[in-house]
Amino acid sequence: MTLLYGITLTVIAVSGIVTLLRLVRGPLALDRIMALDVLVTMTIAATAVGSAARDDTTAIPVLVVLALLAFIGSVTAAHLIEKREGMR
Amino acid sequence: MSVLLDTVTAVLFPAGAAFCFLGALGLVRFPDTMSRLHAAAKAQTLGLVLVLVGASAQMPGRHAPALLLVALFQLFTAPITSQIIARTAYRTHGLDRNLLLGDALADRLARDGTPLGGPGRARPDEDAER
Known part of the structure; x- marks a missing residue:
């Protein structure tokens, strides 16, 4: 099982690094918002795998908060971009 | 019972991680915002839900509902986020019209x-x- 957890965490970590490329590259602010959203999702997945691996349930409330924050953050940022473009 | 739960986790964790990886790959490789949304949504819904269900099989029973709550919440919110980002991209001319059919x-x-x-x-x- 330890090997399984290791492989899963490694794949998720590599996915996070690949997502970071899009976050850095852009080109639109919307792409960055999307990349950040996916990055938070991967953080949630990695935390879940970690708490399963260590048999430790203290991180579970963090997952709920992260899921909420990612949603609110992305929607608000997209709204702000729409407003900013509308003013020009 | 433990063997069964371990098998569930052993199947779901790699599947979820694979979806996360494919989503990230699509996010980098696809040409414009609209098509990237597809790949991003796959990683956000299916990838996360598979990993969370796999993790909840390893948790003590009373902690599983919280993980499933996160999965359910993600299933509700990922389409909303995608739709709002797509709408903003459309209204702010952020989509590449040469790629549209x-x-x-x-x-x-x-x-x-x-x-x-x-x-x-x-x-x-x-x-x-x-």
Whole structure:
């Protein structure tokens, strides 16, 4: 099982690094918002795998908060971009 | 029972991680914002839900509902986020019109007399030329 957890965490970590490329590259602010959203999702997945691996349930409330924050953050940022473009 | 739960986790964890990886790959490789949304949504819904269900099989029973709650919440919110980002991309001319096969919304907006203003605005006759 330890090997399984290791492989899963490694794949998720590599996915996070690949997502970071899009976050850095852009080109639109919307792409960055999307990349950040996916990055938070991967953080949630990695935390879940970690708490399963260590048999430790203290991180579970963090997952709920992260899921909420990612949603609110992305929607608000997209709204702000729409407003900013509308003013020009 | 433990062997069964371990098997569930052993199947779901790699599957979820694979979806996360494919989503990230699509996010980097796809050409424009609209098509990247597809890949991002796959990683956000299916990848996360598979990993969370796999993790909840390893948790003590009373902690599993919280993980499933996160999965359910993600299933509800990921489409909303995708739709809002797509709508913002459309309204702020953030999509590459050369990659589009058609634009039903532009036709509809033109017919209603409220076409989208601005430099990148879609002309209704653009589709007829192709």
